[in-house]
Amino acid sequence: MKKTIALLPGDGIGKEVVDVTVEVLKAVAEHFQHQFNFNYGLIGGDAIDQKGNPLPEETLEICRNSDAIILGAVGGPKWDNNPVELRPERGLLALRKALDLFANLRPIKTFDSLLDSSPLKKEYVNGVDFIIVRELTGGLYFGKPSERIVHEGQEAVVDTLLYKRSEIERILVSAFEMAQNRRKHVTSVDKANVLESSRVWREVAEEVSKRYPDVELEHMLVDNAAMQLIRSPKQFDVIVTENMFGDILSDEASMITGSLGMLSSASLSSDGLHLYEPVHGSAPDIAGKNIANPIATVLSAAMMLRQSFGLEEEAKAIEKAVDNVLNSGLRTADLTEAGKAVSTKRIGEEIISALADDREIIKIMNTYS
Ligand SMILES: NC(=O)c1ccc[n+]([C@@H]2O[C@H](COP(=O)([O-])OP(=O)(O)OC[C@H]3O[C@@H](n4cnc5c(N)ncnc54)[C@H](O)[C@@H]3O)[C@@H](O)[C@H]2O)c1
Ligand SMILES: CC(C)[C@H](C(=O)O)[C@@H](O)C(=O)O
Numbered sequence: 001m002k003k004t005i006a007l008l009p010g011d012g013i014g015k016e017v018v019d020v021t022v023e024v025l026k027a028v029a030e031h032f033q034h035q036f037n038f039n040y041g042l043i044g045g046d047a048i049d050q051k052g053n054p055l056p057e058e059t060l061e062i063c064r065n066s067d068a069i070i071l072g073a074v075g076g077p078k079w080d081n082n083p084v085e086l087r088p089e090r091g092l093l094a095l096r097k098a099l100d101l102f103a104n105l106r107p108i109k110t111f112d113s114l115l116d117s118s119p120l121k122k123e124y125v126n127g128v129d130f131i132i133v134r135e136l137t138g139g140l141y142f143g144k145p146s147e148r149i150v151h152e153g154q155e156a157v158v159d160t161l162l163y164k165r166s167e168i169e170r171i172l173v174s175a176f177e178m179a180q181n182r183r184k185h186v187t188s189v190d191k192a193n194v195l196e197s198s199r200v201w202r203e204v205a206e207e208v209s210k211r212y213p214d215v216e217l218e219h220m221l222v223d224n225a226a227m228q229l230i231r232s233p234k235q236f237d238v239i240v241t242e243n244m245f246g247d248i249l250s251d252e253a254s255m256i257t258g259s260l261g262m263l264s265s266a267s268l269s270s271d272g273l274h275l276y277e278p279v280h281g282s283a284p285d286i287a288g289k290n291i292a293n294p295i296a297t298v299l300s301a302a303m304m305l306r307q308s309f310g311l312e313e314e315a316k317a318i319e320k321a322v323d324n325v326l327n328s329g330l331r332t333a334d335l336t337e338a339g340k341a342v343s344t345k346r347i348g349e350e351i352i353s354a355l356a357d358d359r360e361i362i363k364i365m366n367t368y369s
C-alpha cells in the first residue's frame with residue numbers, strides 16, 4: 001500500500017517522539033511491504049520563528065495533500081508571552097478547525113505490565129478499557145467574543161462557550177456509534193446543573209440515544225466524573241463530552257495507565273482526512289534530554305494505520321511490539337524510578353526490534369503451516 005503521511009513534529013518533545021514514530025513506521029513499511037512517504041510541515045513555535053505564523057499556509061497544503069497527519073506537540077515558554085495570534089497553540093487550534101477535526105478519540109486502556117506504575121490501586125486499574133470522545137472544534141476554545149473588555153466600568157474579560165446544536169449532535173452520534181461496537185454504554189459528561197450549553201447537550205444526548213436503543217445512556221456531571229475516574233474507572237465504556245471538559249478529564253485519566261506519555265489520540269474529520277497525536281504537550285521541562293516517553297505517539301501511529309489505512313494487522317503488530325517492550329521491563333523515566341529508566345531513542349529501537357522478532361516468528365510459522 002502506498003500512502004503519504006504529513007508529519008508535524010512541532011515543539012519540544014514533539015520532535016523527539018515523532019522521530020521515533022517515523023522510524024517505527026519505516027520498519028512497519030519494510031516488514032509489511034508498504035510505501036509510506038513522509039512530508040514534513042511546520043507548526044507551532046517553530047513555525048512562528050521561521051514563518052511568522054503558527055500555522056503557515058504551506059503546512060495546511062501539506063496536510064491536505066496527505067492521506068493522514070501525525071502531530072507531535074506545540075508550545076513552550078519561549079512563546080508564552082506572545083500576543084494571542086502568535087501563540088503556538090493557536091496553530092493547533094487553527095489546524096483542527098480548518099480540517100474540521102471534530103471528534104477526538106482518546107482511548108484509556110491499561111497495560112498489564114504497567115499496573116504498578118499507576119498511583120491508583122492495582123485492582124482498580126487492572127482491566128480498565130474506555131474511550132473519551134472529546135468534541136474538538138467548538139465550545140470555549142472557539143467562541144467569540146474572547147477578549148478583554150470593560151464591564152460595569154471595570155477591567156473584565158470574556159470567553160464564550162458556543163455550540164451549534166448540529167455540532168453537539170454529530171459528536172454524540174460518533175460516541176453512540178462507537179459504543180455499539182464496544183460495551184454499549186455511553187456516559188455523557190456535562191455541567192447541566194449550571195450551564196445552559198450543558199442543558200442543551202443533555203437534550204441532544206437524549207434525542208440521539210433514541211436512535212440507539214441497544215446503547216445505554218447515562219448523564220454525569222463533570223465534577224462527579226472527575227472523581228469517578230479515580231474511584232472506579234472500570235465503570236466507563238465511552239465517555240462523551242465537550243471540548244474543555246474532555247481536555248481536562250483525559251489528562252486526569254492518563255494516570256490510570258501510569259503516565260500521560262502513554263495516551264494516544266485520533267482526531268477525526270467528516271471528510272476522511274484524520275490527525276493522530278499524543279494527548280500530552282511539548283513538555284518543556286524534559287525537552288531535548290532524550291528522556292520523553294514516545295509510546296503515546298507510536299500508539300497514535302497504530303491508530304492511524306487502523307483507522308485511516310485499514311491496516312489492522314500492522315496496527316496490532318505495533319501494539320504488540322509496545323506490549324513486548326513493556327513486558328521486558330524497559331521504561332522511560334515517567335514510568336519508573338530514577339536510575340532505572342532508558343532513553344526515548346532506546347524505547348524506539350526496542351519497539352522496532354520487537355516488531356522484527358514478531359515478523360520472523362510469523363514467517364517461520366507460515367512456512368510450517
Ligand atoms: N497537543 C499539544 O500540542 C499540546 C498538549 C498539551 C499541552 N501543550 C503545550 O505544551 C506546553 C507544556 O504544557 P504542560 O507542561 O502543561 O503539559 P505537558 O503535557 O507538555 O507536560 C505535563 C507533564 O507531563 C510530562 N510529560 C508529558 N508528556 C510526556 C512524555 N511523553 N514523556 C514523559 N513525560 C511527559 C511533562 O514532563 C510534564 O511534567 C504548553 O505550551 C502547552 O500549551 C500542547
Ligand atoms: C495545546 C492545547 C491547545 C491542547 C488542547 O487544549 O486541546 C492540548 O491540551 C490537547 O489536549 O490537545
Ligand SMILES: [Mg+2]
Pocket residue numbers: 247248251279
Ligand atoms: Mg490537553
